[in-house]
Amino acid sequence: MTVDVSAQLRKGVVEYCLLGLLDREPMYGWLLSEQLVSHGMIASIGTLYPVLSRLRSRGLVSSYDEVSATGPARKYHRLTEAGNDQLGSFRRQWGSFTSTVQELVGKDDSDG
Amino acid sequence: MAETTTPRVVRTYLNELERALAGVSAEVSQGLVAGIAEELDGLDAAAAASRIEELGDPAFIAAEAREGMGAAPMETEPVQPVAAGSQRWYVVLTVVLLAFGGLVLPFFGWLVGVAMLWASPVWSRRDKLVATIAPVAAGVVVSGILAIVSSFASQGLLAWHMLALGLVGVPFFAAVLVSISLLRRGWLRAV
Numbered sequence: 001m002t003v004d005v006s007a008q009l010r011k012g013v014v015e016y017c018l019l020g021l022l023d024r025e026p027m028y029g030w031l032l033s034e035q036l037v038s039h040g041m042i043a044s045i046g047t048l049y050p051v052l053s054r055l056r057s058r059g060l061v062s063s064y065d066e067v068s069a070t071g072p073a074r075k076y077h078r079l080t081e082a083g084n085d086q087l088g089s090f091r092r093q094w095g096s097f098t099s100t101v102q103e104l105v106g107k108d109d110s111d112g
Numbered sequence: 113m114a115e116t117t118t119p120r121v122v123r124t125y126l127n128e129l130e131r132a133l134a135g136v137s138a139e140v141s142q143g144l145v146a147g148i149a150e151e152l153d154g155l156d157a158a159a160a161a162s163r164i165e166e167l168g169d170p171a172f173i174a175a176e177a178r179e180g181m182g183a184a185p186m187e188t189e190p191v192q193p194v195a196a197g198s199q200r201w202y203v204v205l206t207v208v209l210l211a212f213g214g215l216v217l218p219f220f221g222w223l224v225g226v227a228m229l230w231a232s233p234v235w236s237r238r239d240k241l242v243a244t245i246a247p248v249a250a251g252v253v254v255s256g257i258l259a260i261v262s263s264f265a266s267q268g269l270l271a272w273h274m275l276a277l278g279l280v281g282v283p284f285f286a287a288v289l290v291s292i293s294l295l296r297r298g299w300l301r302a303v
Binding site: 033073 | 137139143144147148153154167168172175176177179180181182300
């Protein structure tokens with residue numbers, strides 16, 4: 001019986017995907033959730049907030065309220081300096097990491 | 113003041129969500145409820161209902177939050193068994209019945225799949241409507257077109273074959289296509 005590999009992989013990288021999104025621009029929860037759900041990284045907004053909470057407690061993300069003239073007041077989340085460093089470190093390692101894994105697991109002979 | 117202008121559907125949904133989040137850490141549950149409340153803020157009842165439909169069942173969101181925290185069920189909270197409709201075997205069985213049930217037991221096999229689809233919280237109402245209506249609508253439209261075309265043809269046997277294709281083949285292919293989409297969405301949301 002095989003385990004659900006994709007769920008394990010998502011859990012391993014979802015924090016960095018969230019940091020990557022926040023590196024582009026500060027975002028509020030719903031927007032972050034929509035992006036991550038549409039890319040299949042989380043199943044629902046329920047998964048987002050525990051991840052945000054962990055990142056905040058480690059000082060990688062900070063939050064602030066922003067009042068809009070046209071829409072509702074929202075809580076935005078942005079990268080901290082430490083979050084930026086952590087994302088940079090991940091980016092540097094990710095390429096070589098995936099290459100190594102690719103080399104070790106090889107190709108599936110049943111493909112093609 | 114905002115309380116009086118907030119649509120009932122929003123108040124009900126947020127209350128249900130708060131109840132479902134019992135036992136989840138205060139930071140996560142408050143952030144989650146506030147994040148959803150701000151998205152629903154200022155929407156009229158119809159727009160809010162549509163957003164809520166996208167969000168899905170509060171129990172599902174709360175289960176995701178608990179799992180995301182890596183939290184074992186709270187000792188003070190009774191363990192909620194995961195409903196069958198939220199499990200992956202259910203998702204697969206439903207999709208298989210929708211796609212192929214009609215081949216095993218004409219019409220009724222598909223109908224059982226539709227009943228299971230509507231009983232599960234993992235799909236949105238829009239998903240359910242599309243999956244239910246699309247095969248029937250595709251069959252009706254294509255059969256109608258074929259009936260018109262074949263009425264001009266003199267070969268009766270060919271006309272019957274074309275009609276059979278429209279009535280059976282097209283709904284089947286539509287059901288298979290819809291089922292593929294349902295499987296992907298359901299698999300991600302199931303536990």
